[in-house]
Amino acid sequence: MGLTAERVTLVGAELADEVGLEHVTMSAVARRLGVKDASLYAHVRNLDDLRGRIALLAADEKTVRIAEATAGRAGRDALVAYANAWRAYAHECPGRYTATQTPMEIDPELVARATGPRRAIELTYRMLRAYELDEPDLTDAVRLLRSTLHGFVSLEAAGGFAHARPAEATWARSLDALHTLLENWPAHPTEGDST
Amino acid sequence: MGLTAERVTLVGAELADEVGLEHVTMSAVARRLGVKDASLYAHVRNLDDLRGRIALLAADEKTVRIAEATAGRAGRDALVAYANAWRAYAHECPGRYTATQTPMEIDPELVARATGPRRAIELTYRMLRAYELDEPDLTDAVRLLRSTLHGFVSLEAAGGFAHARPAEATWARSLDALHTLLENWPAHPTEGDST
DNA sequence: GATATAACCTAAGGGCTCTAGGAAAGGGGT
DNA sequence: ACCCCTTTCCTAGAGCCCTTAGGTTATATC
Numbered sequence: 389m390g391l392t393a394e395r396v397t398l399v400g401a402e403l404a405d406e407v408g409l410e411h412v413t414m415s416a417v418a419r420r421l422g423v424k425d426a427s428l429y430a431h432v433r434n435l436d437d438l439r440g441r442i443a444l445l446a447a448d449e450k451t452v453r454i455a456e457a458t459a460g461r462a463g464r465d466a467l468v469a470y471a472n473a474w475r476a477y478a479h480e481c482p483g484r485y486t487a488t489q490t491p492m493e494i495d496p497e498l499v500a501r502a503t504g505p506r507r508a509i510e511l512t513y514r515m516l517r518a519y520e521l522d523e524p525d526l527t528d529a530v531r532l533l534r535s536t537l538h539g540f541v542s543l544e545a546a547g548g549f550a551h552a553r554p555a556e557a558t559w560a561r562s563l564d565a566l567h568t569l570l571e572n573w574p575a576h577p578t579e580g581d582s583t
Numbered sequence: 584m585g586l587t588a589e590r591v592t593l594v595g596a597e598l599a600d601e602v603g604l605e606h607v608t609m610s611a612v613a614r615r616l617g618v619k620d621a622s623l624y625a626h627v628r629n630l631d632d633l634r635g636r637i638a639l640l641a642a643d644e645k646t647v648r649i650a651e652a653t654a655g656r657a658g659r660d661a662l663v664a665y666a667n668a669w670r671a672y673a674h675e676c677p678g679r680y681t682a683t684q685t686p687m688e689i690d691p692e693l694v695a696r697a698t699g700p701r702r703a704i705e706l707t708y709r710m711l712r713a714y715e716l717d718e719p720d721l722t723d724a725v726r727l728l729r730s731t732l733h734g735f736v737s738l739e740a741a742g743g744f745a746h747a748r749p750a751e752a753t754w755a756r757s758l759d760a761l762h763t764l765l766e767n768w769p770a771h772p773t774e775g776d777s778t
Numbered sequence: 779g780a781t782a783t784a785a786c787c788t789a790a791g792g793g794c795t796c797t798a799g800g801a802a803a804g805g806g807g808t
Numbered sequence: 809a810c811c812c813c814t815t816t817c818c819t820a821g822a823g824c825c826c827t828t829a830g831g832t833t834a835t836a837t838c
Contacts, residue, residue, distance in 0.1 A: 491741040528756040539734025546686040561723040
């Protein structure tokens with residue numbers, strides 16, 4: 389009793405973490421809510437809409453986690469806290485996390501109301517301020533950081549790392565590497581062709 | 584006429600590039616082959632099996648591309664060629680690429696016959712040999728490299744980079760950064776807590 | 779020529795998405 | 809007290825997809 393878009397989204401998110409985002413289905417969500425499939429369409433436009441809402445919810449949650457983790461920290465400390473919060477979220481909420489990363493068109497009106505993605509970007513730029521990079525280096529650094537973190541957890545989730553060496557160890561080394569890289573950011577792009 | 588598992592897989596791969604891996608469906612593949620859905624089951628166990636075969640095909644193709652691109656190169660040249668071949672494959676064959684990255688259980692017998700994944704690893708280790716890293720640093724470097732490349736193209740595909748600065752420029756800088764990072768690989772892991 | 783095998787078919791069950799239209803319950807105004 | 813309206817959920821049903829079972833035809837084998 390008392391369905392709302394939020395409740396539907398939340399159940400969808402839980403389901404995504406349990407069985408994978410691709411198995412989040414209208415029927416399954418309805419089943420879990422003790423309701424018929426058709427009833428969901430009063431609160432959510434369709435399956436894609438639901439997935440978009442899950443993505444936005446996840447983006448918000450992830451941003452909050454990172455914000456809490458980095459609060460009051462700076463420099464290397466902040467970087468490590470940022471990265472660990474990112475990875476922890478991906479581990480705890482795999483379905484939600486992949487939702488944030490799945491390319492899809494989300495209702496622009498919903499996006500406008502969501503604060504997560506915007507805040508995430510500000511947060512990242514602020515966190516990197518300690519490294520004193522100027523544009524466009526700052527943007528490049530933000531992108532490289534996001535690429536590395538996302539790539540790592542994504543490969544990890546896909547089972548891309550053989551068991552030989554614990555992923556944990558590689559993670560620590562990677563953060564080290566990222567930190568020293570940010571501190572010694574190559575001053576000028578070598579004008580070599582990279583095409 | 585003359586369906587084979589290979590032909591089904593190939594059509595599936597084409598379809599994946601055109602409409603996205605998640606829209607590769609038995610019906611769609613059958614339609615494109617001018618055949619009834621049920622006929623495919625003589626050559627492919629089921630939809631998951633088909634997707635697994637696409638993934639293996641893609642892994643092979645990507646490995647070949649990278650091998651060709653890096654042949655006869657070393658050091659920075661090899662790194663740039665490797666990375667560009669990786670990214671080019673992801674751009675040209677987005678559906679196949681995401682297949683390589685989708686976590687799924689593939690028929691072990693098929694995996695055993697696929698040379699792509701194995702070769703890819705050898706290739707990467709060989710390519711990084713110029714940087715003269717010892718284990719376990721070498722493994723960490725391989726993982727970091729793969730993380731960064733995959734993360735970048737993945738974010739790029741998901742529309743994660745706003746249009747402000749061309750992704751191309753960030754890519755070039757990132758390769759620079761990766762190169763200098765590999766040349767000055769931090770000697771010893773700082774024993775800081777990263778948990 | 780008889781038989782086995784491979785390649786493809788029709789038929790059918792069951793799950794999922796989504797639309798259309800209906801019943802029941804609560805609130806507001808008169 | 810009554811009416812109406814809105815909300816919330818329902819049933820019914822069309823359409824697509826996955827998958828199995830069992831039949832048909834053509835080709836290869838003996």
